[in-house]
Amino acid sequence: MKTISLEGQIAVVTGASRGIGRAIVEEFVQAGADVVIADLADIPQDLLDVVKQHGRRALPIKVDVSKVEDCNQLIDTTIAEFGKIDILVNNAGITRDALLMRMEEDAWDAVLAVNLKSVYACSRAAIKHMMKARSGVIINISSVAGIMGNAGQCNYAASKAGVIGFSKSLAREVAGRNVRVNCVAPGFIRSKMTDVLDEKVKQAVVAQIPLGRFGEVTDIAQAVLYLASPMAQYVTGAVLVVDGGMSM
C-alpha cells in the first residue's frame, strides 16, 4: 500500500492546541514530520505525548498570530531550532458573528487580524526561507463561508475569501521557486467553533449537506496532509473544498 510520508520535514501549524489544528499535527507526526505547535493557548500535555509516541519532536510556542512580531518570532524560532521550514499551515481562526447592522468595528478588526493578517505575516516570514531552499508548502485554512457567504458572518466570510485571493496570488509569485500555496475550505466541521451553534441551526445546516452530517476534524487534516505531501507536487493555487458537498 502506498503511504504518505513527510519523513524529515519540519512543519509549523498555527492554532494547533485543539480542533482542526491539533488533528493536522497528529496526521503530520504519524507521517513522520517534526512539528512546531503554535497557539494562543497552552499546548496540552496529551498532544505533546502523542508526538512523542510517534518518535517525533514537538516545539510548542505561545503566539498571537494577529501580531506581526509574534509571527516573525514564530518562524525565527523554528529556523533557530530546526534549521528550516518545509510546511506552514495557517490554521488559527476565530468568529465574532453578528448581522452587519450590529457588527461593531472591533468584531471586524479582530476577525480580519486573526484570520487574514496572520496569513500575510506568517507566510511573509516563512517564504524567504522556502524560496532560498527552492522548496516548501503553505496551506491556508479558508472556509466555504468565503466561497458561498453566510448571513451573520460578513467579517468571517470576508477574511476567508481574502485568504483564497491571497493564496492564489502568492502561489503565482513563488511557483518558479518550487514553493506551493494552497487552501483547504472546510464546510461545517465538529469542533469548539461549531459546538456553540444552537441545535436548530445545526439541524438547518445538516439539511443543506448532501452527505447529511457535519465533518470531523480528521476529514480536514487528511486533506491538509495530502496537500503537504509529495502526492500533491503538481498542485498549487488550488482550493480543496471539504464540505460534504454543501457548496457544489
Ligand code: NAP
Ligand atoms: P477552534 O477549535 O476554535 O480552534 C482554533 C484555534 O486557534 C484555537 O486553539 C485558538 O486558541 C487558536 N487561536 C485563536 N486565535 C488565535 C491567535 N490570535 N493566535 C494563535 N492562535 C489562535 O476552531 P477550528 O474549528 O479547529 O478551526 C480551525 C480553522 O478552521 C479556523 O481557521 C477556522 O476558521 C477554520 N474553519 C473551521 C470550520 C468549522 O466548522 N470548525 C469551518 C470552516 C473553517 P484559543 O483556544 O486560545 O482560542
